[in-house]
Amino acid sequence: MMFGLREIFDYFRCAGCGCLQLDAVPADLGRHYPDNYYSYGNMLDEPPSLWLASKRKWFRPAMLKHQLGWGGLMGRLLCVFKNGPEFPAWLRFLERPVPLNSRVLDVGCGSGRNLLELRDCGFTNLLGADPFIKESVTYPGDVQVRKCRLEEVEGKFSLITFHHVFEHLENPVATLQQARQKLTADGQIIIRIPLSDSLAAEKYQENWVDLDAPRHITLQTRRSMEVLAQKAGMKIVRVSYDSTEFQFLGSEQYLMNIPLVDPRSFFPEAKNNVFTAEQVTKFAAESAQLNAEQQGDQAAFVLVADQ
DSSP: OOSSOOOOOOEEEOTTTOOEEESSOOTTGGGGSOTTOGGGSOOOOOOOOHHHHHIIIIIHHHHHHHHHTSOOHHHHHHHHHSOOOOOOGGGGGOSSOOOTTSOEEEETOTTSHHHHHHHHHTOOOEEEEOTTSSSOEEETTTEEEESSOGGGOOSOEEEEEEESOGGGOSOHHHHHHHHHHTEEEEEEEEEEEEOTTSHHHHHHGGGOGGGOTTTOOEEOOHHHHHHHHHHTTEEEEEEEEOOOTHHHHHHHHHHTTOOTTSTTOOSSOOTTOSOOHHHHHHHHHHHHHHHHTTOOSEEEEEEEEOO
């Protein structure tokens, strides 16, 4: 339904952990990732300048540390005079601070959007890996996005991220095991995924927008993530819910038989979409409440090695 193909796919649910799984992965799965798939779009980057380099090296890192509670008197003083930089909200979910010069790996990074956000906050040692991008690319600030698989990446990392990647994997246990081997002793892995035991998933069933057949192969639950972590020699130390009004907007328009790419869709920025401003506001408030109750349809799991 993202692209309006309206093909039918079968899923089954594990009786033990509740994980929802695609019954048979299509042989032509690549057809469902066309060139206009959202994570592969070209990135627009700021033109390099001396002032921009100074902000990334000195001012933004100090302000970021203060905003996250990672310390720093300089950042506290700077934030008195100017609002700090916008930073990815998921950084607040981490179990412990990450040195901004430590190695960070984003698995399934697409065009590298998440890495560029980290660079602009002051992170300096960034690498992305994605076997499905057209070619490798290096952005200003030495942000490397490599066309490769996780097992081809060398070295250890203090932080490994999976931003809505795990649901696309046929064998998430093996992937998590590989990631654990590339983690430093005090490193963290953050996995952000949709949850198939959420209120939206139960309410909308086959019209749940985050089901996203057939691209989403395994849709985890809180319980299945615990099982997965244990099998990989890891443990979950923090779970934070970060669903948005998308869970309602996308699902409601699927009920109306409207794909995401339809001119009437709210996504990405249609002017004549089917929802009123009041409805969008209502869905946003409901999503925030569900997150507070740990019932949102998306969550971030922070894992560390089970020593």
